[in-house]
Amino acid sequence: MSIFKKLITALRGGATEVGEAIVDTQAIRILEQEVRDSKTALNDAKTNLTAIMAEKMGVDRKVKDLGAKIKEHEGYAMQALDKGDEALATDVATKIADFEHELNIQNGILEGYASKIAALKKMIRQTERNIQAMDREISVVKTTEKVQKANDLASAKFSGSTSSLRSATDSLERIKARQQKREDQSAAAMELESEESGGDLQARLKNAGIVDSGSSGSSVLERLKKQKEKS
Amino acid sequence: MSNEKLQQFMKELDGNLLSDDAKLSAEMFDDENSVICIKVEDREEFPIYMTLDEGQILCTTHLFGEDQVDQSRRAEMIEDMLMLNISIPLSAFSKVGGQYVMFGALSPNSSTDDLLHEIELLSDNVLDAIDAVSEFLKEAA
Numbered sequence: 367m368s369i370f371k372k373l374i375t376a377l378r379g380g381a382t383e384v385g386e387a388i389v390d391t392q393a394i395r396i397l398e399q400e401v402r403d404s405k406t407a408l409n410d411a412k413t414n415l416t417a418i419m420a421e422k423m424g425v426d427r428k429v430k431d432l433g434a435k436i437k438e439h440e441g442y443a444m445q446a447l448d449k450g451d452e453a454l455a456t457d458v459a460t461k462i463a464d465f466e467h468e469l470n471i472q473n474g475i476l477e478g479y480a481s482k483i484a485a486l487k488k489m490i491r492q493t494e495r496n497i498q499a500m501d502r503e504i505s506v507v508k509t510t511e512k513v514q515k516a517n518d519l520a521s522a523k524f525s526g527s528t529s530s531l532r533s534a535t536d537s538l539e540r541i542k543a544r545q546q547k548r549e550d551q552s553a554a555a556m557e558l559e560s561e562e563s564g565g566d567l568q569a570r571l572k573n574a575g576i577v578d579s580g581s582s583g584s585s586v587l588e589r590l591k592k593q594k595e596k597s
Numbered sequence: 598m599s600n601e602k603l604q605q606f607m608k609e610l611d612g613n614l615l616s617d618d619a620k621l622s623a624e625m626f627d628d629e630n631s632v633i634c635i636k637v638e639d640r641e642e643f644p645i646y647m648t649l650d651e652g653q654i655l656c657t658t659h660l661f662g663e664d665q666v667d668q669s670r671r672a673e674m675i676e677d678m679l680m681l682n683i684s685i686p687l688s689a690f691s692k693v694g695g696q697y698v699m700f701g702a703l704s705p706n707s708s709t710d711d712l713l714h715e716i717e718l719l720s721d722n723v724l725d726a727i728d729a730v731s732e733f734l735k736e737a738a
Contacts, residue, residue, distance in 0.1 A: 498652045506655065509632050509648050510693040513659060516626070534661035535734050537642035538727045544639050 369496045372400075373503050394507060401500045408493045415486045422479040425472055432469040436462055599649045600630040602705070606647065606654075607633045609709045615717045623647075637720045645716055654703040656715055658723045663695040665734050674733035681729065687715065688722040699723050 376393040439462045446455035560566055604625070610633070611623040619638045626634040626646065633647040635656075648655045666674060678690045678697075688701045701719050703711060 498650070501650055502652065502655070505631075505648055505650055506657070506693055509646055509657065510659070510696055510698070512627050512632060513646055514694075514696065517659075533734075534665060534727050535731045535736075538724060538731065541640050541642060541724060548639065 369499050373397075373499065376503070394504060397500050397504055401497055401504070404493050404497045404500070408490060408497065411486055411490050411493065415483065415490065418479055418482055418486065422476065422483065425476050425479060428472050429469065429476060432465050432472060436465045436469065439465065599651070603633060603647070603649045604630060606649070606709075606712065610635060610712060610716075613709070613713060615713065615720075621713075621716065635716060637716070640720055640724070643720070643723050645719055647712075649705060651705070654705055654707060654712070655700060656703070656719050657698050657700040658719060660690075660697045660699055660723065660727060661734060662697070666697075667733050667735050670733045674730050677730060677733075678726075681726070685722050685726070686718055688719050690726070699726055 376397050439458050443455045443458040443462065446452075446458060557566075607623045607625060610621055613621045615621065615637065619640070621635060621637060623633050623635045626632040631648060635645040635647060637643075637645070643658050643660075646657045646659075648657075682689050685699075688699050691698050691700055699719065699722060701715050703715055707715075
């Protein structure tokens, strides 16, 4: 069974009945047991992997040695042939054949180990994934249970109107109302500030054309000079 | 180990401000120090619960219980949620027991800024999501 199917089976238990426990504790206990079993299996697999990898290294060495020996003896055979010693060359060739036979056997063993290692690695990865998924699920369920209990406790304190206390739409409305109030308050505060700094009056005077918005340093100086001339 | 890290997260998050200056409060929710309860100022109705395991940090908010769903339109609501899931930035719907939840998951190596970003998004998403499915919820008694 895939891990996701397993989780669904475990979690469906209590989910169908409204108001019941989040998930029946039996299902969680089964999941927890499964996590423990998986962890044991994981440890075994890792120990196995280490052992097989060590054995494979031994075979690797043998294969390398045999390869070297074959090459070495091929050299001897050639030298024997060069010297015209056919009999010696034949003996060496027989030896090479033995080595090659052994090399074939060891290569077969090596392949066997390699595929075993690949399978174990795959299994370890899958088991780790499964353990993480189950751990996560257990943690989520436990957290939800804690939150639920706390909520129940809180609503019991406000006895009576439990449904309105816990209604999501009501909560949303309350939040929206608070947000609106905050926005209104800050808008009002800004208005007040601009009024206090005379911004509002100035703006109204400008709009009414009473105050010249184009007033500048030079125009003020001009006005003052004229006033001085008159006096 | 993970509990110590969670406590560190709690200290780093508590009192922090989101981009709109809303203040966060973060406190341990349980005796085992395995859940942090994070509240965003003015949105205290929908606390965010943060847990940590080897693989991820999980931020979850409880939306509503099955008892609040108009059962005659339940399938429609669930289909809407499923379709909406992919469009919601960084958060997704889920259900734990009889509770509909919204959650976001982060790497355990996330920075405080990453966490703040997640919390802000989740908090916004929760409000938008409830707004979106409110037509399927029963009127409060």
